[in-house]
Amino acid sequence: MQKDKKIKPVPEPTIKRLPVYLHYLNKARLEGVINISAPTIAGELKLDPTQVVKDLSFTGIKGRTKIGYNIYELIHYLEEYLGFNKTNNAFLVGAGNLGSALMAYQAGQSLGLKILAAFDISADRIGEKTGQVNVLHMNNFGEMVKRLNVSIGILTTPEHVAQEMAEKMIACRIKAIWNLTPAYLKLPENIIVQNTSMYSNVAVLLKRLEESDVVI
Amino acid sequence: MQKDKKIKPVPEPTIKRLPVYLHYLNKARLEGVINISAPTIAGELKLDPTQVVKDLSFTGIKGRTKIGYNIYELIHYLEEYLGFNKTNNAFLVGAGNLGSALMAYQAGQSLGLKILAAFDISADRIGEKTGQVNVLHMNNFGEMVKRLNVSIGILTTPEHVAQEMAEKMIACRIKAIWNLTPAYLKLPENIIVQNTSMYSNVAVLLKRLEESDVVI
DNA sequence: AATATTTAAAGAAAATTTTCTTTATAAGAA
DNA sequence: TTCTTATAAAGAAAATTTTCTTTAAATATT
Numbered sequence A, B: 001m002q003k004d005k006k007i008k009p010v011p012e013p014t015i016k017r018l019p020v021y022l023h024y025l026n027k028a029r030l031e032g033v034i035n036i037s038a039p040t041i042a043g044e045l046k047l048d049p050t051q052v053v054k055d056l057s058f059t060g061i062k063g064r065t066k067i068g069y070n071i072y073e074l075i076h077y078l079e080e081y082l083g084f085n086k087t088n089n090a091f092l093v094g095a096g097n098l099g100s101a102l103m104a105y106q107a108g109q110s111l112g113l114k115i116l117a118a119f120d121i122s123a124d125r126i127g128e129k130t131g132q133v134n135v136l137h138m139n140n141f142g143e144m145v146k147r148l149n150v151s152i153g154i155l156t157t158p159e160h161v162a163q164e165m166a167e168k169m170i171a172c173r174i175k176a177i178w179n180l181t182p183a184y185l186k187l188p189e190n191i192i193v194q195n196t197s198m199y200s201n202v203a204v205l206l207k208r209l210e211e212s213d214v215v216i
Numbered sequence C: 001a002a003t004a005t006t007t008a009a010a011g012a013a014a015a016t017t018t019t020c021t022t023t024a025t026a027a028g029a030a
Numbered sequence D: 001t002t003c004t005t006a007t008a009a010a011g012a013a014a015a016t017t018t019t020c021t022t023t024a025a026a027t028a029t030t
Helices: A012-030 A038-045 A049-057 A071-082 A097-108 A138-148 A159-171 A198-214 B012-030 B038-045 B049-057 B071-082 B097-108 B138-148 B159-171 B198-214
Strands: A088-093 A113-120 A133-137 A152-155 A176-179 A192-195 B088-093 B113-120 B133-137 B152-155 B176-179 B192-195
Touching (some): A071 B198, A088 A138, A198 B012, A198 B192, B012 B049, B049 B071, B088 B159, B113 B152, B159 B176
Parallel strands (some): A088 A152, A113 A133, B088 B113, B088 B152
């Protein structure tokens, strides 16, 4: 348990907002914006201006009073901080609809991840090519991980094989798994798992809708 | 600004965890579990036991010392609380890969939402049927909303038409939008928008991976 | 040049959320 | 029965995150 180092941790909510800023800034840049202030960003994204300042300060960028931030510089700092400028190679397991959606997604624009290949066990999917990405048989997974030195796996299988495939992934030295299945994965402590639960989002939506109905 | 009523608001983190409990409990139930304690749930999902107790208490359920909760009762309370037992009808706009994934998803198991129909503008998608759900032309959206009295829209279009389609949805009296595109939607205050950003999840994953690399 | 205004930055305060502590209760064991 | 133990419940404390306040700097205006 080493936690002596006083590297103040970045709040997770901040980490989640940073890509939202980045996305917005890229759009603004295309519209010709050169300098942009925190209050402007906050106004657009309906956030508190001081929160935007604080969030951005984590990337190390400095703004100028009365001018704001240089948008190119800010984008650079954000990409650098988030690691979106590095190529973070990933393999995708489960080339169904959701998997295909992700492959198509990143074909268009950098999601920070680069899906080098997809894997499946269903014969009729293997050999397909979805938006630049080849679908290979899961049998080749281990070899390909070694060959391309990939450490991130994206899990988009049906739920009932999720645990099994996750285990196969880490047996092949995958270190971090982005789990888009509803399954709760039981894996060793040292494996990083990022769960993206559709359920949770639906739950929040329904609760807010319910609240709004009550308060007429 | 009415906020005199002391209806203590349920923490959003709690709302997001509740469907995770529900999902786990349904699995446990199939394995024959009758009674289950908060520490057991916490152990399985790697959470703090008291947090589980506190979360569950929001649903109004009462547990029994030394026994825990009756699993059927607990599932019932959760479904009731989350509104997952009611049929929450929704229309989906954008029948691409991601849209199809969601349609396929809910075909299998109740996500709390029932997608009654999907809409698109691409001629070759219209008439298709993905997992029980018909794909109709967006021109019919308004009429169908009125006919089936739907108030929830799921947005899975390409980003560049997201704003436009969202506006079309609310013009047709949709009240809540689950936005799965990266677009930040500018809509009237009274519209409920739930953003599910893939970017944010990637960002958290990459940061955690980076941290783990540093601390060898 | 002087002044007013905008804004980033830093720190304090407030709000929220999680974790810890205590208490009460009921089940099982002795 | 009596004692021990597991657990929910309730409240307190701690940690985290957001919002508020103050300060300082730099630009634009007069």
